[in-house]
Amino acid sequence: MRWDHLRLDGEAGDADAGAGVPLIERRAVARTFDTPEFRGMTFYEVRARTVVNRVPDASRMPFRWTVNPYRGCSHACVYCFARKTHEYLDLGSGADFDSRIVVKVNAAERVRAELASPRWRGEHIALGANVDCYQRAEGRYRLMPGILAALRDAANPFSILTKGSLILRDLPLLQEAAERTTVGAAVSVGSVDPDLWRLVEPGTPPPRRRLGVCAALNEAGIGCGVLMGPVIPYLSDSPAQLDAAVRAIAEAGATSVSAITLHLRPGAREHFMAWLREHHPELVVPYARLYRGGSYAPREYQERVSRRVRDLADRYGITGRRAPPPVAEPVPPSAPPRQLTLL
Numbered sequence: 001m002r003w004d005h006l007r008l009d010g011e012a013g014d015a016d017a018g019a020g021v022p023l024i025e026r027r028a029v030a031r032t033f034d035t036p037e038f039r040g041m042t043f044y045e046v047r048a049r050t051v052v053n054r055v056p057d058a059s060r061m062p063f064r065w066t067v068n069p070y071r072g073c074s075h076a077c078v079y080c081f082a083r084k085t086h087e088y089l090d091l092g093s094g095a096d097f098d099s100r101i102v103v104k105v106n107a108a109e110r111v112r113a114e115l116a117s118p119r120w121r122g123e124h125i126a127l128g129a130n131v132d133c134y135q136r137a138e139g140r141y142r143l144m145p146g147i148l149a150a151l152r153d154a155a156n157p158f159s160i161l162t163k164g165s166l167i168l169r170d171l172p173l174l175q176e177a178a179e180r181t182t183v184g185a186a187v188s189v190g191s192v193d194p195d196l197w198r199l200v201e202p203g204t205p206p207p208r209r210r211l212g213v214c215a216a217l218n219e220a221g222i223g224c225g226v227l228m229g230p231v232i233p234y235l236s237d238s239p240a241q242l243d244a245a246v247r248a249i250a251e252a253g254a255t256s257v258s259a260i261t262l263h264l265r266p267g268a269r270e271h272f273m274a275w276l277r278e279h280h281p282e283l284v285v286p287y288a289r290l291y292r293g294g295s296y297a298p299r300e301y302q303e304r305v306s307r308r309v310r311d312l313a314d315r316y317g318i319t320g321r322r323a324p325p326p327v328a329e330p331v332p333p334s335a336p337p338r339q340l341t342l343l
Helices: 081-089 095-099 107-115 144-153 166-178 194-200 207-219 239-251 268-279 281-290 299-316
Strands: 029-031 042-046 052-054 065-067 100-104 125-127 158-162 183-188 224-231 257-261
Touching: 052 107, 081 095, 081 268, 095 100, 107 144, 144 166, 158 166, 166 183, 166 207, 183 207, 207 224, 207 239, 224 239, 224 299, 239 299, 257 299, 268 281
Parallel strands: 042 100, 065 125, 125 158, 158 183, 183 224, 224 257
Antiparallel strands: 029 042, 052 065
């Protein structure tokens, strides 16, 4: 089926797997930690058979391979497109996605082994394409240093997309890798509004701190752009809000910037709309109208946002207009023109 590539390796076809038992618990070691940053969270430690995963051929992404050492994400972004993937583990796409995290504890050794395979062709690998590899759990499990060391030693090109500041811990490894291969980085900052950040991305570092990460990476010689993702209709898409964000991105020295408008795939859509009913009930009807055609806002709305961000990037002197796009969601095919409804 379409989502088989998202299963934990070794799940399908297990003769001893009990019917009705959640997929995640069949061979996982479940741990909880009584510390403030992990309170209320459960970590399922699994040993994956493969970690370098191929992107489905139908995808329009500019890369074919990803590494995702975690499933689920404590960033708890209310709009996260990856929420649906937790349902294929018999877990929920809401609170479970935020608090029940799969940890592939052998990720580093599997990356090293798979890159050493004679079948491997040294293609670009995107990290952070599904959930953030520098989410809170990484501070405890420290999977990324081993993964980066394996990529460095294989001189394999890679890119990282993150909302986390923990990437700076691994700066020496990134610099060593950059001496041997192509290394790209991008931070995700859709808005610099602190009130909106607290509501929609409660588990992430503040936007200004993420831009500080961008500045630090560039200063250290690791080219870092910014993905303005997502721009949220009615909440972060006004001319003044876009101007403030792009101006701050330019001040951080970003090498490039690109915008992606909020898309609401199944799983994420239900969670986001429940959040909207609680925090912005006046927007429920406008959202129903704006997204009545499916998971994506109308094409002309997306183009309007992208064009404004490009113009602002030119105004503020950002030399590259587009950041590396390590995002696991394709842009939908063109649709007939549709009048944007703002009521």
